Amino acid sequence: MATGNYCTEVRDLFFTPAHAGDIDPAAGRVVRGEAEALDRTAWVVFAALCRDGQVIEARFRAWGCPHLLAACELTAAQLEGRSVAELARFSLADLAGRLQVPAEKLGRLLVIEDALLALAASIRSSG
Amino acid sequence: MATGNYCTEVRDLFFTPAHAGDIDPAAGRVVRGEAEALDRTAWVVFAALCRDGQVIEARFRAWGCPHLLAACELTAAQLEGRSVAELARFSLADLAGRLQVPAEKLGRLLVIEDALLALAASIRSSG
């Protein structure tokens, strides 16, 4: 069975996700981006705290397999410090390789991209 | 495999046949009865020393399976002391049962009967 085999990084990100959960509303205005495809076993929500066109703080919530959760954690971590403009161009290709995501699961990562696009959109509209 | 399974009596008779071999010619006139059916894996020779219509001493030589050799030993032993007349009526049915001879081997015992008949005949002709 393909399941059950995860590289160390996936395990680490899965077991100790520094960016899972929410952002304290007191910190400022929090924008969200969400995407779901339950049939692909993926449901992702990103939350971001932005200032001067920059992501100061990012968090995620997700329902899915370990690879998806790990990818979300990694993405949220990488969001911090990036410019809002970069969000749209955020690519998951290298991330998929880094986490050794099996081919049959790659479709799930698209849900992350969709959530990022939604996040970018809501940042603009909230700008 | 049917082979390899022998009751204790067959083993005893096979390993310590008191009547295998020949009769010392010095003892007197020795008559013989022989029968063979190599296709039935049986070749039997009985030798007897007779006096006053009685079998004084009997020996056998045989080529065949352990059941046959055991049956020959038992037969030779039982011959001793019998009257020549009895030889023709010597039955192997009970002997087959006593030695638990498997069905597929019963045909081989007939060769013993044939050897006995031959023995009886040669005794008469030598009488």
Next chain:
Amino acid sequence: MSAPVYLDYAASWPVDPRVAETMAQALTEPDLQANPSSSHPGGRRAALAIEQARRAVAALVGADPARLLLTSGATESNNLALLGVARGRRDRGRHVITSRGEHRAVIDACRQLEKEGFEVTWLKPVRAGCVDPGQVLEALRKDTLLVSVMHANNETGALCDLAPIGAACRARGTLLHVDAAQGAGKLPLDVEALGVDLLAFTAHKLGGPKGIGALACSVRALTALQPLQFGGGQEQGLRSGTSATHQILGFGMAAELALQHMHAEAERLTALRERLWHRLQAAEGVWRNSPAQDCLPGTLNLGFEGVEGESLMLAIQSGVWASSGSACASASAEPSYVLRAMGLNDLACQASLRLSLGRWTDAAQVDRAAAVIVEAVTRLRERAPAGVRSRIR
């Protein structure tokens, strides 16, 4: 950190130490090393030991040892029963009845029969993977050669009511095959009383070694079988291949132990299973796929709202070893027909877990396992988007 709690008995049991001991002896005892088919004393001693073990294995299911064939496991036993009878009796009829809730070994053997020109009626399980006798009775036809139903479902533990099916098959002269891999050795089974013509089971699901199983046959079934493999003529010519003395002796010991402890273990495990179920309520939003009644003592299949199965498996891994509820231990992972047939959607199947208990499970393990699972479920839900519990159920 203490060792993970093993709750995957339905996939395979740890070998009982007394069985391992028996096998270690059989593997070293000079008198048992010969080929059991050899005619010298070494071979005959091995053959005698095998016949003794065969009696113990047969006794477990009320079978006649003279009609119990030893195989490499329940997969082979099931295939020998299904392919063997169908191929051997194709002149008598081409219709076979089974259910979609069966183990892959039965389902794929029946698919093969379809390729070979047989017509298979696929019953839809109504009770957690098991069929009702009525369904079988309805499906029976004049040309029905063989009926194949399982004794206990491997995913849910649900038990099938075999007696009425056996009676109906006997009445019609149809052969009944039963896959008893999960239930043999755990609950009383009597092939004669149940009217079962072919009963398949395996040693490794009752404390014996992997790679050895049995097929108990009725007189009629025995004469109907065409072998799967041909050769030296062992097992009455129906299953050629050098007999594996140590495997068979291990099976025999496992069968003896299972028979000895059957009733006490059934009670003990039922109690532990319920204890586990109640401890798990702490997680809230837990549903039970296994029936509360007519179920194997040691099997508990359940699901958690808002949880993804693969992540749950990984989250509990360091504390609990179990199987996903939707894929019994098999080299391939298909979504479970059984759970879907119970009305669960794919997400709920996905969220299901099969916890299975056995001889070495105790209350402390159960409590530790429950704590680990509840903690993992809670953590995963916290990480999930709001409202996940109402969507994934």
Next chain:
Amino acid sequence: MSAPVYLDYAASWPVDPRVAETMAQALTEPDLQANPSSSHPGGRRAALAIEQARRAVAALVGADPARLLLTSGATESNNLALLGVARGRRDRGRHVITSRGEHRAVIDACRQLEKEGFEVTWLKPVRAGCVDPGQVLEALRKDTLLVSVMHANNETGALCDLAPIGAACRARGTLLHVDAAQGAGKLPLDVEALGVDLLAFTAHKLGGPKGIGALACSVRALTALQPLQFGGGQEQGLRSGTSATHQILGFGMAAELALQHMHAEAERLTALRERLWHRLQAAEGVWRNSPAQDCLPGTLNLGFEGVEGESLMLAIQSGVWASSGSACASASAEPSYVLRAMGLNDLACQASLRLSLGRWTDAAQVDRAAAVIVEAVTRLRERAPAGVRSRIR
């Protein structure tokens, strides 16, 4: 009285203590108890251990572990190869070539193929049970699907010249199956170099456990196979059934040991075999059925003028365990086609004995065995009618 000398290695080897040790560990080590198909760490550890053992087994015959299927023994491997390829490729042709000197597992599988509509060309072995490459080349046809020849004959130990057959089959795109149950682990074998598409062998003939074997497959063969049994999808879906971890690990250890000691053992056993042959000359009227050249190191099939086989077996039993020369250890005892094909009459076949040596045979055992046999032969001849030696030969 000292223990009987075991000279029945060709029927089965005593399990090597190092193999028994490995298996005892696998049967008790908690980490190896899980079902290798389970996705939790326990299952994955068992699966990893299995893959390691698979590499050792494959290395023994120069096979790619990715294409080595684990089975329950050579009987299953032979049947899977023959029935599997023929059934899976029946659209490509219906002609199969094999020989009357093959083991029952091959002969009976081919008889089954005849029942299924295949045409089998039965070659007559010319050398102590083996065919000459020329015979195979002559028999090859456009529609020949499969050729099945044995590497070493189980009755005489005669070796077959495989390379030319492999080359011819490759050239014609015909699949070549080789039954290597007797020779694997005793002589160098390289499926790639020999052009063998399917190679069957078994653990218990090289110091491993009974009930586990292998079928090494070429790419072409692997895609051609139809499984004998269906189910969980293990062994690439070609041999379903829970993998028997302890059996496979035992096979792996046995394969490692065999490879390690192969050359030294071949030399040592050849010398011991000849020593035995010369010691037995003391009986006079001894003939040799095994070839002096191109023969397995450990196998010596011979006969004694004027002796009946069954009686000889019983007469030596307390001192030597061996097999009748005419019936390899099989549940049924047919007269040997191989010996008859060598020109021996039924009586001579009957008078033949197969003495087979292995890892634990030493010079002292050989001398003791020879003394026992010579004594028994002499005794039996003394009891036989005069002139028996000239009649039974």
